[in-house]
Amino acid sequence: MKPAASSKLHAQSEREQSAPKLMFFGDPHGDLESVVAAVERCRPEAIVLLGDIQARRPLHVELGPILDMTEICLIHGNHDTDADADYDNLWGSELADRNLHGRIVEIAGFKVAGLGGIFRSKIWDPRRPIDEAAFQSSVAMCRTMKREETWRGGVSRRHRSSIFPDEYQQLLRSGLADILVTHEAPAAHPHGWQVIDELAETLGVQLVVHGHHHQNIDYLAEGMQTAAASFRAFGVDMGSHLAWPRDETEPGSPPQDLLEFAAQVFGTEAQAWLGKPHEWLDGQTPAAFAAGGGSEKVRSMLNAIQHGGVV
Ligand SMILES: [Fe+2]
Structure with missing residues (x-):
């Protein structure tokens, strides 16, 4: 598989003629300046950061110039728990309540479901049945820990970005949505997961957008999905973004x-x-x-x- 770095999708997003409703940003890894610049240029109604944000200052400070310009939403990634600063600049930020993880929120006219974090086999290997997971919830895990093993009164910082079965199941039972944003990839990706597809299908979404793998991927154009698939899927690279809905009628292109x-x-x-x-x-x-x-x-x-x- 090759990343679709030159796909029309991403090239087109750089020269939006009209403001997109939504823009999805791939793992910033501390570079929020490019997010600010893209929002100032494209003026979307709302944005979603796809995890691994690693803001160097509190996120609302980093995104200060665009706070009144667009609605900001996010999910967290595995690297958002690498260090106390990564954690605090996200979960301690005034934008912490904009985390879509485990819920569905209406944004720019779309119902957007979020699943942040990654699967870790010490918690739940999703290739195994969910009821065989080592821990069903962070609370259950915490009960098995010695006091000195806990972090700020709960599970370790690292596992604050692990996906626990109860979080997945809560989202699974949250009703219908239009879009699912995840840090992990769907099954068609070589490092993707069938449970992401099952979640997308249960929620009835038309679109799945993910980060984590640092690749721009249009799954349909890459032949990784067929037109018969129940949802479209896109990966978004770090430093890149995907505008939605896409302008499908680019002059000079086939339908x-x-x-x-x-x-x-x-x-x-x-x-x-x-x-x-x-x-x-x-x-x-x-x-x-x-x-x-x-x-x-x-x-x-x-x-x-x-x-x-x-x-
Ligand atoms: Fe990641």
Whole structure:
């Protein structure tokens, strides 16, 4: 798999003509200046930080210039518990109550569900049944600890960013949502998890956006998902962002549903096929022909290929 670093999705987000409703920011790892700059440039209604924030000062101080400009939401990542400063600058910040972890919040007209943190096998290996987890909750874990092992009266700082079964199940029972933001990746990622897919499907979301892996990934365009999947999935790299909804009608590009159809037929070879001149199209590429108004002919070619024809 290669990261879709040059995908239209991310290139396009850099030159938004109209304010996006939502922007998702990949793991900042202390660089909140680029978040501030992007918000000042694009003026989204709301933003979501996808974890591993590691603010060097309290988060509301770092994001001070945009506090009145957009609604700020977040989930935490595994590195947000690396040091006391990482923890305190997030959970001790005035924006701590904007953490979406374990709940659904309406943001910019979307119901957004959040699952921060990562799976740690010492708590719950999600490849195993949930009732076989070592601990069902942080409270249950804390009961097994000696007083000197606790941190600020609870589980260790490290496990403040571990996903406990009760947090996952609480979110699972929270009703329907439009979007799920996670730090961990869905199953289609080589380091992803089936339980993220199950959560997305139970919540009925159309979109899953995650951080953690430092890759821009459009799962559909990369051939990691088919158009038949119940939700779209995107990974967002550190220092990058994804605007939502996307402007699917970029001038000079084939219609998005045609791109998705090509990805379904050709998988990772879709872009190569779309960009190769074809004799049936007067020597034009399928991408150019479709963008010029010939998308129905390209669609019929894809149809034929899908059903075993030689085109
Ligand atoms: Fe991470």
